[in-house]
Amino acid sequence: MGYTRLTMEQYSELLLSTPEDKRSEVNGQSPGGVAGRLGITRQAVHDAIKRDTLQGYYITRNGRMVAIIIPDAEVARYRREHLKKAS
Numbered sequence: 397m398g399y400t401r402l403t404m405e406q407y408s409e410l411l412l413s414t415p416e417d418k419r420s421e422v423n424g425q426s427p428g429g430v431a432g433r434l435g436i437t438r439q440a441v442h443d444a445i446k447r448d449t450l451q452g453y454y455i456t457r458n459g460r461m462v463a464i465i466i467p468d469a470e471v472a473r474y475r476r477e478h479l480k481k482a483s
Contacts, residue, residue, distance in 0.1 A: 398445055399454040404462060407455045420468040427452070430466045434479060441466070450474050 402410065407422075414422050425433070427441040434441070444450035451470045455463040 398448045399452055399464075401454045401456065404455055404457040407453060407465070420472075422453070422465075422467055424465050424467040424469075424471060427464055427466065430471050433471060434475060436479075444474065444478070449478055 410422055411419070424430070427438045427445075431438045431441050441450065445452050445466075450466065452464050452466040454461060455465060
């Protein structure tokens with residue numbers, strides 16, 4: 397788990413090659429959006445990624461970070477497995 401590092405081109409290719417019914421496995425939200433959905437802080441999201449309990453994509457362009465995307469399926473899995481009290 398943790399971060400999977402991809403260039404913007406690699407991530408775009410991954411999205412385009414993923415069947416529509418599986419897109420929730422690669423497309424999602426930023427740590428801030430995920431934090432809002434889960435009712436936790438952005439720092440808690442980053443900590444979960446660092447602890448390898450949440451998977452995210454670290455996307456770069458020309459060697460610089462442009463986005464961190466946490467797939468929707470990962471958010472659902474994290475909620476089930478780590479936030480038992482959350483709905």
